[in-house]
Amino acid sequence: MSRAHGIKGSDEVFPDIGLEELVDAIKDGITLIDRDFRIHYTNRLVLDMVGAKSQDDVFGRKCFEALFGRRSPCEWCNSQAGFETGEVQRRLASVNTPDGMKHYAFSAHPSLNGKGVVCHAVEVASDVTEKAGLESTIKRLATIANSSADAMMCVDLDSRFEFWNTGAEALFGFKRDEILGKNFHIIVPPELREAAEVKRRLALKKGFVRYETLRLKKDGTTVPVDMTLTVIADERGNPTGIAASIKDLSEKEMVESELREIKNHLESIFDTIQESICVIDKDLRIISFNESFAKNTGTPRENILGNKCYKVLHGYSEDEFLVHCRKHCIVREAFETGKPVESVHHHDTVEGQIFHESRALPTRNANGETYQIVYGINDVTEKKEAEQTLRFLAKIQGQVSEMIVTMALDHTLLTVNDAAQRTFGYSEDELVGQNASILVPEAEMENSNAFWDAISEKGFVEGYEGMRVTKNGRRFPTELSGVLVSGEGGASPYVIGVGRDITERKKAEKKLRDYADRLERSNKLKDLFADIMRHDLLNPLGVVKNVFEIIEEDLSDRGIEKEIAMVTRNVAKIEDLVHSAARFGQVESAEDMEFKNRNLKEILEEVVSGLSSEGLKKDMTIKIFQDDYYAETNPFIEDVFSNLITNAIKYSEAGSEIEASCEDLGDKLMISVSDRGMGVPDEHKQGIFERFKRVEKGSVKGSGLGLAIVKRVVELHNGDVWVEDRPDGGSTFAFTLPKKRDKDV
Amino acid sequence: MSKLVLVVDDEEDFLYQIKRMLERAGLNVATATSGMEALSMLKDISPDLILLDVMMPKMTGWDLAKTIKEMEGFKDATIAMLTVKSELEDKVISLEDSGAAWHITKPIEMKKFVNTVKWLLESPPK
Structure with a gap:
């Protein structure tokens, strides 16, 4: 085997040690490629795989083209990554080959040249098709x-x-x-x-x-x-x-499996039923139950099956069972009578009363003997509550003084309560089924339509007022409210109307209006009266006083000094009274007088200096505070000072001392005027500030309005006024004045 | 020669009272009970001071004052209103609109009133 033949230009990778044979013997496919994917060498297995006869057929060709007939590198190619990372790459891939789909485990082993650069990769392909x-x-x-x-x-x-x-x-x-x-x-x-x-x-x-x-x-x-x-x-x-x-x-097994299937089927139905159901045998043991039963008894499933029903249902011991269940148990009754038994009972729970409707249905065997009971419990609390509410409502409907009617959307009367029957003078039979318009006077039809329009627009009406007519033709004003009730469960929607005969109210309203009118008239009258007092009364009085003063001299030396003094004194009294009454009227309507920051010391000084000669005649010592105190006041504040000082003079012994002091209380001032007078008895300390009250009628000169004016003015300033005893005799009249006027008060 | 005061008021008792008071103070007093009467009197007399009530039937004191001021020879006459009208606005009408020199509020107290009249006669405010 020629080594040059197989490893052209690759001497550094495969040194001539007869490796080629060894590589050929390997069961894996081995291919050596360069960075351009050109094949430098393949072993026999690869050649066989692609149907090539010799190395020459593949040498120098791109691996993806020569081995797989592709135009571009394979998507599973490991070599690419091997070249880039310099690390061994492994991947499983399925490849379409002439022999069909094959599974290969590919691994790419990059190899470095002498300079440490990755220049080749040995791609090893193991056929794992069979294994896979x-x-x-x-x-x-x-x-x-x-x-x-x-x-x-x-x-x-x-x-x-x-x-x-x-x-x-x-x-x-x-x-x-x-x-x-x-x-x-x-x-x-x-x-x-x-x-x-x-x-x-x-x-x-x-x-x-x-x-x-x-x-x-x-x-x-x-x-x-x-x-x-x-x-x-x-x-x-x-x-x-x-x-x-x-x-x-086994036939039994077959039957059982069939039965099991049926049973499963039934149980699944059984479980979807909301009613709690269990099956109880003659020993009162629960031999079957559904989901709902388990849930509602709150007992773990394993503690239900095979246990006594009274234990599971009521938590009773056997003794308790004998006591409690003897008489009322419908399961026992069903066993004894062989007939279905029903009962409704309630339990008191922490969440309130709950109602249960229970049924015991006996099951009979072929001999007609009752051998088990199907026991069902339904929670009918909601139903019961609804029933109770209904009964309650029905009762209310009958008892309330309001007229309550229900009407269909075509205005047909569906129900009318007692009050409606009484008021309209119709019986229930005469009204139900009639159009509600028979209760509306002809002239009011349009107004009545407004009621229905509002109902259909908003779904409710409140405070609608209109006239209605009774059976005998009496017309009366009503106030109506209505609400549209959507029918539930397919029922038709209807309207509940609640009405009240407001004849009395209308009368009261008229009375009130009349009263307000009268009040306004009387207010005007009061103003007129104050005006009369100020001008028309004082004017002629002035004439009397002046003319009398003119003729007084002519009358001297006639032995009538006493009578002359009496006239003078009483004219002065009338004058004083008219003055303060007029002043009081002014103060009463002085809500929006201008408030200004004023120095109380200056006001008080002015008041004292302007005091009538009467006060000075008594030779009083009047001590006033010497510091400046400022508060936002209106001009009437003068009346407070003058009335308090004048009163102090009036009620004091001649030659005694009157002291006015002022104290800064932070956001307000407290002014007190003390005298050494007769004092004010406790029972009068409140009433003394009310209009027209005096401690002892006739004992002292005065209008009785002075303190009422003081109180009113202090109130206009959002202050308080009171009187207290001085420890060593006499009284202290004190009042507070906020320094700043709070407009919100 | 004592000064002459014309007093116009529809209320005769009041007029009498004023007349007595001022006469006691050494003044001559002429009285009229209506604007028309006063105007007719002014053809013959030239009072040093004219006191006018405001609220009189037919012609108010204010209108009367204006009319008098427009009469020949009365442009500089000293006129004072003598009235129950006591509001600030009333005083403004008296002094600004009707050309009166002073505004006296009823009811009057004799001493104070006489002093005021004397003051108006001696140094009337212009």
Whole structure:
């Protein structure tokens, strides 16, 4: 074999050591390529694979073209990556060859030249087609065998189980794990083991045996089976084991499996039913139950089956059962009477009362004896609640004073409550089925249509007012509310109308309106009156006073000094009263007087200096505070000071002291005026600020309006006013004034 | 020669009161109970001070004041309103619109009123 022939220009890769023969002997395909994918060498296997006779046929050709007939590098090509990374690359690929689809494990081994550069790659292709085929077949068969309902198993030549499928597990009761590696005698009844051995040998000899026999299950019972034994051989035809397919022949098993199917079917139906159902046998044990039952009893499934019904349903012990279930148990009753029994009862739970409707249906055997009870429980709480609500509503409907009617969308009256019947004077029979328009006066039809328009637009109406007419023609105003109720469960939608006879309210409204009118008139009257007092009353009084003053001198020395003084005094009294009454009227309507930051000291000084001669006549000492205190006040604040000071003078002994002080309380000021007077009894401390009150009528001169004016003005300033006793006699009148006017108050 | 004061008011008692008061103070007083009467009197007399009530039937004191001011020889006459009208606006009408020199509010207190009248006669505000 010429080495030059095979490895042209590749001496550095394949030194001449007769390697070529060695490479040819390898069962894998080997190809040496350069970075341009040109073939430098292939071994025999590759040549055979592509049908080439010699190296010359492939030398220098691109590998993908020469080996696979492609125009561009193969998508599975490892060499490319090998050239780039310098590392061995492996990949599995399926390749279409003249012999059909082949599976190869390709590996590319990059090789470096003397300079450390990757210049070639040795591509090794191992044909794994056969292996891959076998593997997939085995997998497929195992899957089939495993999932087969038929029992299938394999034993090796030593009669030990190598394979045991799901069907076998089901038939014999042995799990795969516990039987693999065991001798097959484990499933053969002892008396048949010899015969089984004979059949096994026969199978090995003939390759195939089928016969009927008995086999032993894990639970010790036997089962009639149809056995098919097939020998498993290797490629050379040497037996490696025996496969057995076993069919259960027992009729019982067949019937049972059918029954099982039916039962499963029924159970699945059973389970989808919302009603809780269980089957109870004569011993009161639950022998079957559905999902809903398990859920509603809240008992783990394993604690239901086979347990006494009273234990599961009520948690009763046997003793408790004897006490509680004797009389009421419908299961017992059904057993005793053989007839279905129903009952509705309620339980109190933490979530409130729940209602159960239970039924016991006896099942009879062929002899007509009741042998079990199908017991069903339905939670009818919602239904009961709905019923209760309905009853409640019906009761309300009857009792309420509101008229309640329901109407179909075509205005047909469906129901009318007692109040509606009473008010309209129709009986229920006369109204139900009639068009609701019989309750509407002719002239109101348009208005009534507005009600219905609103219902169909918004679904409800509130506070609609309109006239309605009774059977005997009395028309009365009503206030109506209506709501559209969509029918549930296919029922037609309807309208609930709630109405009230508002005749009384209308009357009251009119009264109120009249009252407001009167009030306004009286307000105007009050203003007029204040005006009259200020001008028309004071004016003639002024004339009296002045004229009297003029003639007073002419009357002197006539011995009527006392009478003259009396007239003068009383004229002054009238004047004072009229003045303060007029002032009070002004203050009362002085909501929007202008508020300004004013110095209280200055105001007080002005008030004191302008005091009437009467105060000064009493020779009082008036001490006022000397610091400046500012607050936002309106002009009426003067009246507060003057009234308090004037009062203090009036109610004090001549020559005593009056003191006005001011205290800064942060956001407000507190002003007090103290006197040494008679004091204010506790029971009058509140009322003294009310209009027209005086401590003792007639004891002191004064309008009785002074303190009312004080109170009103202080309130206008959002302050408080009060009176307290001084510790050493006399009173202190105090009031607070916020420094800033809070407009929101 | 004592000064002459014309007082016009529809209320006779009030007029009488004023007359007595001012006469006591040594003044001559003429009275009229209506605007028309006053105007007719002014053809014959030239008062040093004219006191006018505002609210009178037919012609208000304000209109009367304006009319008097337009009469020949009365352009500089001293007129004062004597009225129950006490609001600021009323005073403005009296002093600005009707050309009065002063505005006295009823009811009056004798001493104060007499002092005011004397002051108006001696140094009337222009």
